[in-house]
Amino acid sequence: MRLHLAVLILLPSLGFMACDGGKRYHDEKPVQAAGSVAEGVGAVLAFQKELNAEFRDPNTSPLPDRYRKDFEGLDFFEPDTTYQVWARLARTPEALPFDMPTTTDRLSRERRYGTLYFELSGQLMALEVYQNLELMLQDGMENYLFLPFTDGTNGTETYSGGRYIDLRVPQGDSILLDFNKAYNPYCAYNAKYSCPIVPAVNHIDQEIRVGVKAFRK
Numbered sequence: 001m002r003l004h005l006a007v008l009i010l011l012p013s014l015g016f017m018a019c020d021g022g023k024r025y026h027d028e029k030p031v032q033a034a035g036s037v038a039e040g041v042g043a044v045l046a047f048q049k050e051l052n053a054e055f056r057d058p059n060t061s062p063l064p065d066r067y068r069k070d071f072e073g074l075d076f077f078e079p080d081t082t083y084q085v086w087a088r089l090a091r092t093p094e095a096l097p098f099d100m101p102t103t104t105d106r107l108s109r110e111r112r113y114g115t116l117y118f119e120l121s122g123q124l125m126a127l128e129v130y131q132n133l134e135l136m137l138q139d140g141m142e143n144y145l146f147l148p149f150t151d152g153t154n155g156t157e158t159y160s161g162g163r164y165i166d167l168r169v170p171q172g173d174s175i176l177l178d179f180n181k182a183y184n185p186y187c188a189y190n191a192k193y194s195c196p197i198v199p200a201v202n203h204i205d206q207e208i209r210v211g212v213k214a215f216r217k
Contacts, residue, residue, distance in 0.1 A: 044079040044180040051183060051212070062186035062193060067217065075213040077157075083179040083210045087118035089129075089170060097133055103161070103187050104194040109133045113145055113169070118177055120206065127202050129167060143169040148198040149182070152207040159188040159214050162198035182211030189215055 052073045054060045061068050091114040099107035110130045117126050130146045150162035163182040167175060185195035 039084060039176065039178060040081060041079045043178070044081075047181045048074070048076055062189045064190055067189070075216065077180075077210045077213060079180050080210050081180075083120070083208065085118045085120055085177050085179075087116040087175050087177045089173050089175050090115045090117065091173075100130070100199070101197045102194045103185075103197065106194045108196045110146070110196075116147070116175065116177060120204075123206070125204065127204075128199065145169060146196075147177075147202075148196060149202045149204055149208075150198045151204040153209060157207075157209065157213055158211075159184045161185060161188065161195070162202075163211060179208050180210045182208065184212050184215065 055063055055074060056068070056071055058065075058068065061071075063071060092112050095112040097109055097111045100110045102108055110132055113129050113131045115126050115128050117124070119125070127147060127149055130148075131144070132146060135141050135144060145167040147165040147167055148162055149165070151158075154160050154162055163184055165177070165179070165182050167177075186193040187195040
């Protein structure tokens with residue numbers, strides 16, 4: 001299941017279940033890890049296959065039964081390796097926790113882990129990456145990073161609320177950022193979910209035409 005930090009909303013007496021699952025330009029150039037190469041199309045196709053399998057499985061799918069029973073696969077843009085870029089991670093250990101708004105009244109307790117500096121289509125960019133304070137206490141999730149973003153396709157080709165990318169804390173200060181693996185928050189498929197709203201600082205002033213497209217019911 002995608003680690004999108006969405007929360008399934010249930011009746012108040014039952015509580016809730018955590019799902020297990022304005023952009024700023026900058027004058028600093030990203031640093032590519034020496035000898036590193038992008039993952040290629042194969043990694044993108046594997047991601048798509050895994051995501052479709054999750055959506056077919058009734059135990060992990062966010063789709064209501066009426067959509068899941070006829071589900072054939074999500075709609076993806078064509079893989080494009082030019083959207084696999086190396087970013088320089090500038091950690092922000094002094095950043096204080098804050099409450100990130102969600103699509104409901106719930107607040108998601110986050111900490112800005114750092115800022116990713118990279119170049120895309122000739123433009124220098126910066127995106128903030130976050131750590132959820134509750135999720136990082138779970139076994140195996142200590143190094144999980146949450147990257148939400150919006151771009152010029154939202155509301156037309158992609159979900160209006162933006163998309164997410166799952167990342168892991170790297171050993172050094174370089175991290176591979178693959179926009180081909182951008183996926184929709186679960187609230188794009190089912191109103192029972194509460195999903196973090198993308199901070200305005202994480203808007204990309206381009207059309208990111210890779211990853212998962214909008215869900216057509």
